[in-house]
Amino acid sequence: MSANKQQSSKTSPLFSPERKWSVSCAMLLLASLWSGFSDAQTWPLPAPGSRLVGANQFHVVQDDGGSLEDIASQYGVGFLALRQANPGVDPWLPLAGTVLTIPHQVLLPETPREGIVVNLAELRLYYYPPGSNQVAVYPIGIGQLGGDTFTPTMVTRVSEKRANPTWTPTKNIRARYLAQGIELPAVVPAGPDNPMGHHAIRLAAYGGVYLIHGTNADFGIGMRVSSGCIRLRDGDIETLFRQVTPGTPVRIINEPVKTSQEPDGLYWVEVHQPLSQSLDDDPQTLPLTLSGRSQSLLDSPAVNAGVTEQSMNLRAGMPVNITHQLREPGAQTL
Incomplete structure (x- = not known):
């Protein structure tokens, strides 16, 4: 079930979305108060051979409408995803009347549709509930740059779940905090000061040091902020x-470019900023790595090379129709 908080919003016609979901603000408020459901987007799985799900929306910034982080939280998307979809907008004080694109439409990763799939480059987690024919899409925070804080790619499984977890910071984490004048205890007890939040899901790989967990912070979902673990908003981790x-x-991948040729013959590409390897990197200009399948698809004569190049440069993090000759009169690409 999806509880998508919508304020001054309407379904966006950009990128030719085919699914339009709308729920009133009053119903969403009641859902948030009564049901405790997360803000993740939950969509029916597309037909075999299709990877396009969801629909983008518009949001009109109100007076004192908050920062992009506040708006991202309202709609269940990540901070950087919202920034990439709306370049040039002040992230802290967006002007009243500004129309934001809410990036709810995605191409599913090129992985088996089972369990948990994390794509580090897009800062999203996909969960395929068994037997449900649905996919839930969660924004996440991942590991920071460098050393043992980087979240690695892996193929693994869930080994353990724990409510109200304690946190045992590693020696390196304690040293980093100490360099900032903060002395961490050997074990941080459960409670409001625990950065793991109220729920933790341990992964089996690497001796179990990586977890999917909540947070006690109000900021950082959809960013590289953790010490290597995967961080979700409180309502999202509770649901998951x-x-x-x-x-x-569990599959953790790192694919900034996703592509699809849909059953209707249309070609799509979704381009994210690749993960920086150093503080000097500019993710907007870093080289993009494509899978062999994606490169082959983009080389098709049916693909509009100009629109594809524009998408690669813009890196807006949303699916773009790159079909050479659009089948629907007046359909938009970018």
Whole structure:
């Protein structure tokens, strides 16, 4: 079930979305108060051979409408995803009347549709509940630059779940905090000061040091902020925690470019900024790595090379129709 908070919004016609979901603000407020559901977007799985799900929306910034982080939280998207979809908008004080694109439309990663799939480059987690024919899409925070704070790619499984977890910071983490004048205890007890939040899902790989967990911070989802673990908003991790079981497969990938040729013959590309390797990197100009399948698809004569190049340069993090000759009169690409 999706509880998508919508304020001054309407379904966006950009990128030719085919699914239009609308729920009133009053109903969403009641859902948030009564049900405790997360803000993740939950969509029916597309037909075999299709990877395009969801629909973008518009949001009109109100007076005192908050920062992009506040708006991202309202709509269940990540901070950087909202920034990339709306370049040039002040992230802290967006002007009243500004129309924002809410990036709810995505191409599913090129992985089996089972368990948990994390794409580091797009700062999203996909969960395929068994037997449901649905996919839930969560914004996440991941590891910071450098050393043991980087979140690695892996194929693993859920090994353990724990509510109200304690936090045992590693020696390197304690040293980093100490360099900032903060002396961490050997074990941080459960509670409001625990940066792991109220729920933690342990992954089996690397000796179990990586977890999917909540947070006690109001900022950082959709950013590189953690010490290597995968961080979700409190409502999201609570929902995911209830649904997953030990043994659930987990795949963590790093693919900034996703492509699809849909059953209707249309070609799509979704381009994200690649992860920086150093503080001097500019993710907007870093080289993009494509899979062999994606490169082959983009080389098709049916693909509009000019629109594709524009998408690669813009890196807006949203699916773009790159078909050479659009089949629908007046359909938009960028």
